Each structure stands twice: as C-alpha cells, then as structure tokens.
Amino acid sequence: MSQNNDGLNFKMSYNEVLNLSFEKEVLLTRDQTDLVSRGITTARITAFEGLRNAFMEVPTDDTMKANISIAINARDVVANQMRIAIREVLGIAKNTFGEGSAEYKTFNGNEISRIDAAGLSFLSVTIVTQGTNYSAQMTPKGLTTAMLTTITALKATLDAKIKEVDIASSAQLTTTQKRHNAANALFDEMTAMCNAAQVYYADRNALKAEEYTIYDTVGTQQQRNGIVEANSSVYRSLDGLTPDAVFKIKVIDGVDLVFYFSQTEGGDAGAKAITVSVDPNNYTETTAAALGYNSSNGFIKFNIKNNSNVETVYKVLVG
Numbered sequence: 001m002s003q004n005n006d007g008l009n010f011k012m013s014y015n016e017v018l019n020l021s022f023e024k025e026v027l028l029t030r031d032q033t034d035l036v037s038r039g040i041t042t043a044r045i046t047a048f049e050g051l052r053n054a055f056m057e058v059p060t061d062d063t064m065k066a067n068i069s070i071a072i073n074a075r076d077v078v079a080n081q082m083r084i085a086i087r088e089v090l091g092i093a094k095n096t097f098g099e100g101s102a103e104y105k106t107f108n109g110n111e112i113s114r115i116d117a118a119g120l121s122f123l124s125v126t127i128v129t130q131g132t133n134y135s136a137q138m139t140p141k142g143l144t145t146a147m148l149t150t151i152t153a154l155k156a157t158l159d160a161k162i163k164e165v166d167i168a169s170s171a172q173l174t175t176t177q178k179r180h181n182a183a184n185a186l187f188d189e190m191t192a193m194c195n196a197a198q199v200y201y202a203d204r205n206a207l208k209a210e211e212y213t214i215y216d217t218v219g220t221q222q223q224r225n226g227i228v229e230a231n232s233s234v235y236r237s238l239d240g241l242t243p244d245a246v247f248k249i250k251v252i253d254g255v256d257l258v259f260y261f262s263q264t265e266g267g268d269a270g271a272k273a274i275t276v277s278v279d280p281n282n283y284t285e286t287t288a289a290a291l292g293y294n295s296s297n298g299f300i301k302f303n304i305k306n307n308s309n310v311e312t313v314y315k316v317l318v319g
Contacts (some may be wrong), residue, residue, distance in 0.1 A: 007180045010187050014055075015210055015239060016222055017187050018213060021052045023226045024190050027211055031197065038196040048189055055182040065170035071168040075161035079117040082154045086112060086127050089147055093134070096141045103137075106130050114121070117162055124155045139297060190214070207253040210280065211313055225315035228306040235265035236302050237277070243289035246319050252280045253313025258305040261292040270299050276314075 010017065028035065028045050090109040097103040107130050108123065115123065128148045135143060194212040201209040215223050224236045253259050258274035272292035276284045292299050306312050 005176070007178075007184075008187075009184045010214070013222070013239070015237070017190075018056070019224060019237070021186055021190055023224075024194055024212070024214075025049060025052075026226070027208075028193055028197065031208065034287040035197055035200055036101060040193055040196060044193070048186075048193065048283045050135070051182070051186045051189055055179070055186050058179040058182050059175055061179070064168070064175050068165065068172060071161070071165040074113070075165050078158045078161050079120055082124060082151065082158055083121045085147065085151050085154060087104060087125060089127050089131050089143065089151070090246050092138050092141050092143045093130070096134070103134060117158060119318065121155050121162065123157050124151050124158075125192060128152055130251065136315065148233060148298075158202050188242070189303070191246060207313065209255050210252055215317070221317060221319040223315070223317055225313075227311055227313050228254075228304050229311050230309045233266045233303050233305040236316070238302050240294060241288050241300070243287065243293055245288040245293075247286050247288065247291060248283040248317040249286065250280070250283045250315045251276050251278045252257060252313040252315060254278060255310050257314055258307065258311055259291055259316075260303055260305070261294070261299045262301050262303055263298040265301050266303055267301060268291070269303075269305075269308040270297075272293070278312075288318075300313075 012020075024084075025045060025048060028040055028048075032040055032042060032045065086109065090107055090112070093104050093107050093109075105124075108126050112120075112123065128151050131138065131143060131148045191214060194214055197212040198209050201212070202290055211225070220239055225237070226236075227233065228234050247259075256275050256277050257272050258269070258275050260269035262268055262270065270292040272290060274284070274286055274291055290304070293302075294300075304314060304316075
C-alpha cells in the first residue's frame, strides 16, 4: 500500500500500522480485565477494531491512480476519434481551397497532431463553424452534414471525458486526506491505549509493559511483535525483502523460538533457520538469507515456530 507521509502522525508504513493494530488488539483483549480501570473497556476495543476497518475501507492510492489512468485512456480514445474526424474535414478543405489559401487557413488545423484533448475540443468548434460556412464549396468535394454533426457529438463526449479525468484526479486528493485521517485515528487510539497499558504494567509486570511498546519505525524498517502459542507457529508478512535485509530478533518471555523462511505460510523450514533464546534485553542480529530467504525457489514466507508447551513473546525489527 503506497503512501505519502505528509500529514501523518507516524513514520512507519500503513501495513505496519495495520499489523501493530491487530497485535495490540489481541494484547488489550487478553489484559482487558486488568486495564478496565484505565479506560480500556470492551466497547473501546470494539471501537478500535472499527477504526481499523474504516481505514481499510478507504481506497488505496494505487487504486485512485489506476482510476485516473482509466479516465485518461477513455478520454484519449474519444480524442483520437475526434482527431480523425477533424482531419477528414481538413483534407476536404485542402482539396477544395488549396493548402496555402486564406480559406483553408480559417480552419486553423495546422497543429492538430500536437494539440491535447482540450485543444481538440476547442478546435472542433472552428472546424464545424467553417465547414458550415463553406459547405456550398466543400460539399462537391465530399463534405457531408453528418461529418460536422459527428464532430459536434464527439465534442460533447470529449468534454465529459475531460471532466472525468479532473474528477478522478480530485478524488485522489480527497481520498488521500481521508486515508490520512483514518490512519491517524487508528494510530492515535492504539498509542493511547498502549500508553495506558504500559503505565499500568510498568511496576507490575515488566514483560507485559514491553509488549505494549510501539516503535515508530522509519523508512524501510518494519516491526513485528506478538505471541506464539504453545506448539504452534505464526506467519508474519514483510514487504520489500532482499537477501541482505537485516533482522533484529528478540525473544522477550517464554522459551526459545525458531525463525525461518518457508515456501508456505506456517510451512517447514528449508536448509536454514535460526533458534533465538530468551533474552528480553538484547537482540540477535541476522539476515534474511541466513534465515533461508530465497525468492528464486519460493522461500519467501517468514515464520516463527514454538516447539514448547509455553506461549512465548517475541519482537522482530527488519531494515
């Protein structure tokens, strides 16, 4: 999901905000009984889910750009039809009066191959007017009333298509602002609830306090954190990976976890995988290649596996 960060309250990507919102909702739901005294009610968590859904319902910038392209293509089809229709009348005028004649020059068609859609619309008025004025002389050379009527009809269609391009362009700007507002609302509410949870757990449960940390990653850095249930695995989506992408992995609480790439979500590891031990204070640093990432053979799905009977908390930073 492409984005412009102007006007946003965060630096991370939209995808990262969405991932974090799912992770934090799970944590907040788990701890809701503890946190209700801090305003984290069931209704508030449900409303938070609604904010996420509202954000996801806003069309992406790629969609809006595609709509502009569709409108431009439709406009250009009509513009090409108009250009062909005008050229036919100009050809008849040239045969009737001669290219260097004053009469031919009144049609003002010398730049027809270079003018844009709006220019063609403007020129069409002159073509129809002059064709009508000189119909007596041009009719024996092939001009028909239907030719001029067609140009007039094409002008109406072309004008509408030009407006549709402007409407699509305006819609992109409006949607961008709507997307920013929805993303900010989601991020701000997530931050507010996580801050409340951190304050509550700061002196009660340091590991839980850590779970509610939000790192506002910059540029291409991505953050993934959460819980792997006992004897299970989780798949985490990541954008724009290369073999040399740096992974910083921390297992905060629980037991050792296995991190690796596979060909399917939750699938088996290939020849490479890394086991990271519990250490809430330090990251293990590695690369995508060392974790088995290989786009040529389809090992592109990042998975985390818990082989124990204890649920385990992890955090991953990718840059």
